[in-house]
Amino acid sequence: MSQRSSVDGTTAVVTGASSGIGEVIATRFADDGANVVVCSRDRTNVDPVAERIEESGGTALAVECDVTDRKAVDELVTATAGAFGSIDTLVNNAGTRFMTEFDDIPEEEWKAVIDVNLHGTYHCTQAAGDLLKEGGGTVINLGLSSAANQRGTPQLSHYSAAKAAVINLTTTLAYEWASDDVRVNCIAPGFVAVPAVESYLGVSAAEIDRDLVDRSIAHPSEIADVAQFLASPSSSHIVGETITVDGVPRIEETPGI
Ligand SMILES: NC(=O)c1ccc[n+]([C@@H]2O[C@H](COP(=O)([O-])OP(=O)(O)OC[C@H]3O[C@@H](n4cnc5c(N)ncnc54)[C@H](OP(=O)(O)O)[C@@H]3O)[C@@H](O)[C@H]2O)c1
Structure with a gap:
């Protein structure tokens, strides 16, 4: 791996790293030589x-x-x-979702989804701000694919609203922090085969066969590929972008969760 595409020697905080995409991103960064801080609500x-x-x-x-x-x-x-003395990369990955028709969403569920996905991103980014600015860092947010944002995601109105806000926060904060040498970007996946949604998708990460050229469901490592790119000097001129990683969405389905 070229030095420009490596995160070796950096320190990365990955929220929601006990499973799914967060775990794979944290493992990838560590394999490449980064110190990683993995967090979730439950130490066990x-x-x-x-x-x-x-x-x-x-x-x-x-x-x-x-x-x-x-x-x-x-x-x-x-x-x-x-x-570790520093934070070079913050990955705001922690997220939660419930599939509920809008009419049936109780207030506590609406607030819980906004709280984790949007307020969690706010808390972590603001709290890590001073350390990120010390050496010039990167923030990587997790959004929702552009197809999902443009067409909506039935039964996920609270989740979609939170993710749309995260995408806008990405752009806005990128402007504010550019002069502090902190790049803020966002990855917007479609379907990703993680254990939490395997039964919904009907496929596990291990079963994804790229020889079939079915690009509707991502392997979590394909999200980690983009996270590594955004955390590395290879993406040094990418600021305030939301990179959609959703292959070819199945148009008859909800285009991302
Ligand atoms: N999978 C997809 O198809 C997909 C598509 C688009 C976007 N995304 C986004 O990608 C990110 C990861 O998704 P995923 O599918 O990998 O999710 P996941 O498998 O459900 O994992 C969610 C992670 O977040 C942690 N978490 C939940 N609430 C938290 C809180 N309040 N504080 C700290 N950690 C918390 C969970 O750990 P604990 O339970 O141990 O706390 C877990 O580690 C999310 O932001 C999600 O919205 C996923």
Whole structure:
């Protein structure tokens, strides 16, 4: 791997790294030589991820942190500074979704979805801001594919609204932080085969066969590829972009979850 496309020697915080896309991004960064801080709401979920990374020769710190809790997020940043002294990359990956028709969404569900997906991104980014600005860093947000944003996502109105806000926050903050040498970008996946949605998609990551040239469902490693690119110097002139990673969406279906 060329030096420009590597994250070797950097420190990355990946939220929601106990499973799915976050775990794969954290593992990829660690395999490439980054120190990774993996967080989720439950230490017992995220400890095994850090252990697997360490067993493979990487460096990882597991931190219990609910991204909706500002005090916990501040402690996450303090723990990262204590362990590694810096934050070069923040991956705002923690997310939650419930499939409910708009008419049936109770207020607490609406607020919970906005809280994790949007307010969590706000908390983590603002709390990590000083450290990100110290050495020039990158923020990578997780949005929702452009097809989903343009056409809507039935039964996911709260989730889609939160992700649309994250995409706009990406652009706006990119302007504000450009002069601090912090690049803010967003990855907008379509369907990604993670354990949480396997039964809905009817396929697991292991079953994805690229020889079939069916590009409607991503392997989580294909999201990690883009995260690595956005965290590395290879993307040094990419600022405020939302990169859609959704292959060829199946147009008859909800175009992303
Ligand atoms: N999979 C897809 O098809 C898809 C498509 C488009 C966008 N995305 C986005 O990609 C990101 C990852 O999705 P995924 O499918 O990999 O999700 P997932 O498998 O459901 O994993 C979600 C992660 O977030 C953590 N989490 C949930 N609430 C949290 C909170 N309040 N604080 C901290 N961590 C929390 C969970 O850990 P704990 O339960 O241990 O806390 C878990 O590690 C999300 O932002 C999602 O919206 C996914």
